[in-house]
Amino acid sequence: AQKVTQAQTEISVVEKEDVTLDCVYETRDTTYYLFWYKQPPSGELVFLIRRNSFDEQNEISGRYSWNFQKSTSSFNFTITASQVVDSAVYFCALSAPNQGGKLIFGQGTELSVKP
Amino acid sequence: GAVVSQHPSRVICKSGTSVKIECRSLDFQATTMFWYRQFPKQSLMLMATSNEGSKATYEQGVEKDKFLINHASLTLSTLTVTSAHPEDSSFYICSARRARTVYEQYFGPGTRLTVT
Numbered sequence: 001a002q003k004v005t006q007a008q009t010e011i012s013v014v015e016k017e018d019v020t021l022d023c024v025y026e027t028r029d030t031t032y033y034l035f036w037y038k039q040p041p042s043g044e045l046v047f048l049i050r051r052n053s054f055d056e057q058n059e060i061s062g063r064y065s066w067n068f069q070k071s072t073s074s075f076n077f078t079i080t081a082s083q084v085v086d087s088a089v090y091f092c093a094l095s096a097p098n099q100g101g102k103l104i105f106g107q108g109t110e111l112s113v114k115p
Numbered sequence: 116g117a118v119v120s121q122h123p124s125r126v127i128c129k130s131g132t133s134v135k136i137e138c139r140s141l142d143f144q145a146t147t148m149f150w151y152r153q154f155p156k157q158s159l160m161l162m163a164t165s166n167e168g169s170k171a172t173y174e175q176g177v178e179k180d181k182f183l184i185n186h187a188s189l190t191l192s193t194l195t196v197t198s199a200h201p202e203d204s205s206f207y208i209c210s211a212r213r214a215r216t217v218y219e220q221y222f223g224p225g226t227r228l229t230v231t
Binding site: 033037042043044045047050052091095097100101102103104105106107108 | 147149157158159160161164172206208210212217218220221222224225227
């Protein structure tokens, strides 16, 4: 069975702090994809990143960075120098071609960045 | 490119009535569309997978007679909530997977349904 766990339900930081959102996944598939989405109060999901299971390279995009480690089945997301606009719910998700490509979402982490 | 629209964005209906939500891929063909439901402060839960020209596949626990899904074309899928009740009030989100891809999935903006 596939499962995504985001153990942090809520995180509160002060602006300019760095924050890491944890994501641990379970799957028996050897080919799979991992995603991060941002959901602001409007509700619309914003795609942040996709990683396939064969690419463990870490990625940096501006203030965002992702650490994918297959050895620990983790795909953590770090925001550097957080800003108030980063306040949102962040979802980690898993998809496998063998499962029809449907997305399995984690429980989400609500990030609150205070001025 | 890769825009998915949903209509309506918000709907309020009386208990016992039916509501239809449309999901359209505006600039690409989508052989597969997914319907998710999200209750307040919760995650997205997949309700069903909709394939163009065939019957939808429902996740365990989702009543297929209550949530009717039609995917009649490569750009349109509809979800009809039949005989809606207050417990059906939720945020419904669709996503569309671009034809001939495995992972290119794009989300609509969601429809907030309130049943009174």
